[in-house]
Amino acid sequence: xxxxxxxxxxxxxxxxxxxxxxxxxxxxxxxxxxxxxxxxxxxxxxxxxxxxxxxxxxxxxxxxxxxxxxxxxxxxx
Numbered sequence: 001x002x003x004x005x006x007x008x009x010x011x012x013x014x015x016x017x018x019x020x021x022x023x024x025x026x027x028x029x030x031x032x033x034x035x036x037x038x039x040x041x042x043x044x045x046x047x048x049x050x051x052x053x054x055x056x057x058x059x060x061x062x063x064x065x066x067x068x069x070x071x072x073x074x075x076x077x
Contacts, residue, residue: 003046004046005066006058006060006061007062008063010046010063010065010066011044012042012043015040015042016038016039020032020033020034045063045064046061047067048061048062049077051077052075057077062076
């Protein structure tokens, strides 16, 4: 099972890390140049919690944002 928030659906994301060199035109340079682009994963802040969903006990992944504002039918034990 992949790590994915039970409420919001948040999961990991692939992002680019961009390395630049040079001086910006606004500061009197000739402009910034890209010298490297590297992909890496940005992980969501997920916590494993035991919850009651409509009277049924489940262990699920929850994002910290979802923990702050849970729907009425979900209670954290």
